[in-house]
Amino acid sequence: MHLVRLTGTSPWCRHATGDVLFLVTRGVLRVELRERTVDLEEGELLIVPRGVEHRSVAPGEALVLMSAPPLDGEAAGQPPAP
Template sequence: MEKVNVAEKLARFQDLWKPRVVAELNGQHVKVVKLRGPFVWHHHEREDEMFLVVRGSLRLEFRDRVVELQAGELLVVPRGTEHRPVAEDEVEVLLFEPASTLNTGNVRDERTVAVPERI
């Protein structure tokens, strides 16, 4: 049992769209990631996904609406919901999701991280 300093973990890397695991509980991963630009449209068949903005702002696009998140705000995307994260400027995000969750969901491309690094 060790405390996690989220800001310190985020300071350890600069690359984008590559989530890192910072903690685990009950089959869930707590991940940190830096984002900039648009991601791929995707969905997760069996997993809900929580986005908590640590620094910056994040736009979550859905086929029928857009949700803007600022630092300190979170949104849970229900399983099966097609979405696309977009960050105009670099944003730092904490993700909470089942360990089985693939970052690109039903899509496989160059941004797919099959086994996230633990930091």
């Protein structure tokens, strides 16, 4: 797990080997999935199942506790897919 400071919009990504956990400790975070969008506030948690494409959007600075396996391609030493 890592405590990360997020701002702006991340690129779309997916993790083939495991789930991704987002726990907002400060600020607000939107997690966009292809089929829906989830808005998170301080203290709220979201788990994105493995293989589900997603991206995070932080309109301001958000402190987020995250746990995520490597992106598709990273484990094999290749850059992640766009």
